[in-house]
Amino acid sequence: xxxxxxxxxxxxxxxxxxxxxxxxxxxxxxxxxxxGEPPFQGRWALPGxxxxxxxxxxxxxxxxxxxxxxxxxxxxxxPLPEAGNGAHLExxxxxxxxxxxxxxxxxxxxxxVLAPDLPAPRAGGDANSARWAPVDELxxxxxxxxxxxxxxxxxxxxxxRILADGVERARxxxxxxxxxxxxxxxxxTVGELRRVYEAVWGVALDPRNFHRxxxxxxxxxxxxxxxxxxxxxxxxxxxxxxxxxxxxPPMLRPEV
Amino acid sequence: xxxxxxxxxxxxxxxxxxxxxxxxxxxxxxxxxxxGEPPFQGRWALPGxxxxxxxxxxxxxxxxxxxxxxxxxxxxxxPLPEAGNGAHLExxxxxxxxxxxxxxxxxxxxxxVLAPDLPAPRAGGDANSARWAPVDELxxxxxxxxxxxxxxxxxxxxxxRILADGVERARxxxxxxxxxxxxxxxxxTVGELRRVYEAVWGVALDPRNFHRxxxxxxxxxxxxxxxxxxxxxxxxxxxxxxxxxxxxPPMLRPEV
DNA sequence: ATCATAGTCGTCTTCCTGACGATAAACACC
DNA sequence: GGTGTTTATCGTCAGGAAGACGACTATGAT
Numbered sequence: 001x002x003x004x005x006x007x008x009x010x011x012x013x014x015x016x017x018x019x020x021x022x023x024x025x026x027x028x029x030x031x032x033x034x035x036g037e038p039p040f041q042g043r044w045a046l047p048g049x050x051x052x053x054x055x056x057x058x059x060x061x062x063x064x065x066x067x068x069x070x071x072x073x074x075x076x077x078x079p080l081p082e083a084g085n086g087a088h089l090e091x092x093x094x095x096x097x098x099x100x101x102x103x104x105x106x107x108x109x110x111x112x113v114l115a116p117d118l119p120a121p122r123a124g125g126d127a128n129s130a131r132w133a134p135v136d137e138l139x140x141x142x143x144x145x146x147x148x149x150x151x152x153x154x155x156x157x158x159x160x161r162i163l164a165d166g167v168e169r170a171r172x173x174x175x176x177x178x179x180x181x182x183x184x185x186x187x188x189t190v191g192e193l194r195r196v197y198e199a200v201w202g203v204a205l206d207p208r209n210f211h212r213x214x215x216x217x218x219x220x221x222x223x224x225x226x227x228x229x230x231x232x233x234x235x236x237x238x239x240x241x242x243x244x245x246x247x248x249p250p251m252l253r254p255e256v
Numbered sequence: 257x258x259x260x261x262x263x264x265x266x267x268x269x270x271x272x273x274x275x276x277x278x279x280x281x282x283x284x285x286x287x288x289x290x291x292g293e294p295p296f297q298g299r300w301a302l303p304g305x306x307x308x309x310x311x312x313x314x315x316x317x318x319x320x321x322x323x324x325x326x327x328x329x330x331x332x333x334x335p336l337p338e339a340g341n342g343a344h345l346e347x348x349x350x351x352x353x354x355x356x357x358x359x360x361x362x363x364x365x366x367x368x369v370l371a372p373d374l375p376a377p378r379a380g381g382d383a384n385s386a387r388w389a390p391v392d393e394l395x396x397x398x399x400x401x402x403x404x405x406x407x408x409x410x411x412x413x414x415x416x417r418i419l420a421d422g423v424e425r426a427r428x429x430x431x432x433x434x435x436x437x438x439x440x441x442x443x444x445t446v447g448e449l450r451r452v453y454e455a456v457w458g459v460a461l462d463p464r465n466f467h468r469x470x471x472x473x474x475x476x477x478x479x480x481x482x483x484x485x486x487x488x489x490x491x492x493x494x495x496x497x498x499x500x501x502x503x504x505p506p507m508l509r510p511e512v
Numbered sequence: 513a514t515c516a517t518a519g520t521c522g523t524c525t526t527c528c529t530g531a532c533g534a535t536a537a538a539c540a541c542c
Numbered sequence: 543g544g545t546g547t548t549t550a551t552c553g554t555c556a557g558g559a560a561g562a563c564g565a566c567t568a569t570g571a572t
Contacts, residue, residue, distance in 0.1 A: 010309040011267035014352070014363050053266040053361065057352040094350040094365050096270070096313040105309065107270050107363065109350050191518065209561065211520065216559095233518025234568040248511070249559070255504070447549070465530060467551065489549025490537040505528070 012096075013106045016061045017048035017159065019092060019166030020069065020113040022132065023183045023199045028170075029132040030163055031069065032155065039102050040156030044133070046163065048108065061089060061111035068130060071115055087115040088182035092166050100158045112166045114182040135167050136202075171200055176250035178220055181241035187224050189236035190214060203254050213251065219244025268352075269362045272317045273304035273415065275348060275422030276325065276369040278388065279439045279455045284426075285388040286419055287325065288411065295358050296412030300389070302419065304364065317345060317367035324386065327371055343371040344438035348422050356414045368422045370438035391423050392458075427456055432506035434476055437497035443480050445492035446470060459510050469507065475500025 020031035032044040047068040051060040062073045065087070073089035089111055096107040138155060154160055174180040174197065181188070183196045194210045214220055221239040229235045276287035288300040303324040307316040318329045321343070329345035345367055352363040394411060410416055430436040430453065437444070439452045450466045453459075470476055477495040485491045 009269040009306055009360075012270040012307070012363075013265040014268040014270070050265055051268070051352065051363075054354045056354060057350060057363070091349055093347055094313060096307065096365065098310045098312060104265075107268075107307075107313070107365075109352065109363075189519085206561070206563085207519075208521080208563080212522095213560080215520095229518090229569060231518065232570070233516085234520080236519055252560075254561095445550085462530070462532085463549080464532080464551075464553090469529085471551095485538060485549090487549065488539070489547085490551080492550055508529080510530095 010105075013104055014051045015048050015106055015108045016051055016057060016064055017046045017095075017108045017110045017162055018061060018064055018068070018113055019046060019110060019163055020065070020071075020087075020115060021135070021166065021170055021183075022115045022117050023196050024117050024132055026195060026199050027134040027136070028167065028200050028202075030135050030138060030167075031130060032133050032138065033068065033130045035156055043153050043156045044138070045156035046110075046159045047130070051109075057091065057109050058089065058111070061091075061109075061113075065089065065113055069115075071113070073113055087113050088179060089113050092162070092169060095158055095162060097158065108162075110162045110166065112169055114170060114179060116183055116185050118185065135163065139164055139167070171253070174200060174251065175253055176247055178241055178245055178247060180251075184241075187226065187228075187238045187240055189228060189231065189238060190221075191231055191236055193221075193239075197251065201253055205254070217244070217247055217249070218242075220247060266361075269360055270307045271304050271362055271364045272307060272313060272320055273302045273351075273364045273366045273418055274317060274320055274324070274369055275302060275366060275419055276321070276327075276343075276371060277391070277422065277426055277439075278371045278373050279452050280373050280388055282451060282455050283390040283392070284423065284456050284458075286391050286394060286423075287386060288389050288394065289324065289386045291412055299409050299412045300394070301412035302366075302415045303386070307365075313347065313365050314345065314367070317347075317365075317369075321345065321369055325371075327369070329369055343369050344435060345369050348418070348425060351414055351418060353414065364418075366418045366422065368425055370426060370435060372439055372441050374441065391419065395420055395423070427509070430456060430507065431509055432503055434497055434501055434503060436507075440497075443482065443484075443494045443496060445484060445487065445494060446477075447487055447492055449477075449495075453507065457509055461510070473500070473503055473505070474498075476503060 018031070022029050022031075031047060033047050035041055035043050035045050047064060049060075049064050049067075051057060055063070065071050065073045071087045073087045092110040092112040094107060094109045096105075098105060100106065100108075137152060139160060140152075155163065170179070180193060180196045180200070183200075184192055190211050191207065193214060194205055194207060197210070198205055219242040222242045224238045224240050226238040227235040228238055274287070278285050278287075287303060289303050291297055291299050291301050303320060305316075305320050305323075307313060311319070321327050321329045327343045329343045348366040348368040350363060350365045354361060356362065356364075393408065395416060396408075411419065426435070436449060436452045436456070439456070440448055446467050447463065449470060450461055450463060453466070454461055475498040478498045480494045480496050482494040483491040484494055
């Protein structure tokens with residue numbers, strides 16, 4: 001077969017799936033929707049849908065994101081009009097196992113979205129319901145032996161694997177980039193940022209060392225001037241995300 | 257439109273493109289093939305081809321790699337029989353701009369391959385020729401102002417962008433993983449490994465600090481017992497890649 | 513007033529890194 | 543055989559980053 005014969009090629013369906021992560025109540029949560037039709041009817045799945053014939057992959061992901069959550073994503077690679085609350089969007093990976101969808105050959109380009117806590121999930125046009133679920137709960141299927149408690153049904157298709165890859169990407173990327181601020185509102189305190197790291201990594205961080213680290217990393221945070229007491233205790237300085245996208249030196253995830 | 261209607265979906269062609277990198281004569285080089293047919297006839301392009309109907313994406317990439325180079329790739333995610341010289345293979349990113357191929361809608365899943373210097377490029381079955389080209393040369397198109405010298409024709413399609421993404425992935429990944437050993441033969445010296453880092457990053461590294469660093473990182477290198485003088489000078493100890501895949505602490509790329 | 517909570521500033525020790533001197537073991541050449 | 547060159551390897555030292563943790567500050571709750 002000629003390597004590029006445009007007249008004879010196996011047709012594929014191409015979709016985008018979204019791993020939308022946020023931090024709620026000290027836990028890393030993902031957006032899942034309930035499937036209204038077979039296969040996997042009634043099971044939870046990642047939001048997603050077909051890529052349209054004249055649509056770029058990132059644009060398809062952003063469109064699905066708006067449809068499912070109302071969030072306006074901002075893909076650094078595809079500059080958008082920047083309309084208000086821009087969540088972070090980036091391509092994650094592509095999944096094309098021949099058997100991943102029992103109906104047909106579907107190649108899915110997964111995208112990762114990091115959003116602040118604000119939005120309440122919005123049900124789609126169908127009878128689908130949507131919710132934020134802690135990722136620990138969604139991925140507990142392959143938990144260690146001796147786990148007790150009810151295990152929810154696993155995610156549809158290979159979405160557990162996609163979600164796990166997205167979570168791992170987020171966990172590693174906040175180490176060396178300023179992406180953790182994507183989980184925060186436009187103005188936030190050092191403590192709020194620390195709780196993001198703690199929730200995403202699932203560890204406890206020393207507040208004093210964390211404060212020294214983030215305020216000492218050039219370009220990470222810029223003071224906005226105000227203070228807040230919304231977390232209780234002494235008023236905390238408010239910051240905005242600085243221009244730096246790569247942190248040098250990086251934040252260090254405590255080992256094990 | 258229902259988000260998953262298997263009977264009505266826009267058909268896409270799905271291909272894999274390969275960014276095959278190696279280090280030759282102190283330079284990071286990529287494998288490129290000459291296109292024998294329009295569009296971009298006569299121009300250099302990344303090797304690649306269609307994904308077959310019952311083939312996983314990683315398997316398609318490994319197959320194309322064998323067809324084009326004879327290399328047997330080893331994708332950590334898709335364990336293979338491990339037949340001899342296993343190059344490193346990983347998925348890079350997916351490119352699906354509607355206009356990226358003038359003939360039709362093609363979504364290409366790019367893969368990154370890191371290989372030792374050994375193999376000579378093997379021409380494909382067609383009249384295509386293949387060669388190793390320094391990435392600096394292939395990507396010089398958007399070089400700074402005042403560049404002199406002949407600029408080769410840019411790569412076909414969006415392959416310059418794909419190559420740039422692959423190079424950047426390799427540059428950053430050897431920082432915190434042991435992937436640099438994928439550029440080395442099974443047994444190598446500390447100096448050879450250092451020259452890999454120097455070629456990929458385009459910097460000079462202090463041999464003494466580098467030696468201390470890599471021999472002191474647990475799991476990175478294991479002595480094989482032998483020595484060699486193939487680089488001239490005092491005999492150097494031979495090592496193999498250790499089991500560690502993540503380096504802690506990471507290698508630090510000197511800033512600017 | 514007292515306590516609890518959260519934020520912020522310092523100190524100290526340990527480890528890592530970059531800069532660089534010194535030595536060792538091969539080869540090329542005269 | 544000396545001598546120089548090349549590469550490898552070990553050691554030393556100063557500066558900086560990070561973890562552990564003490565101390566103090568400014569709010570709200572009781």
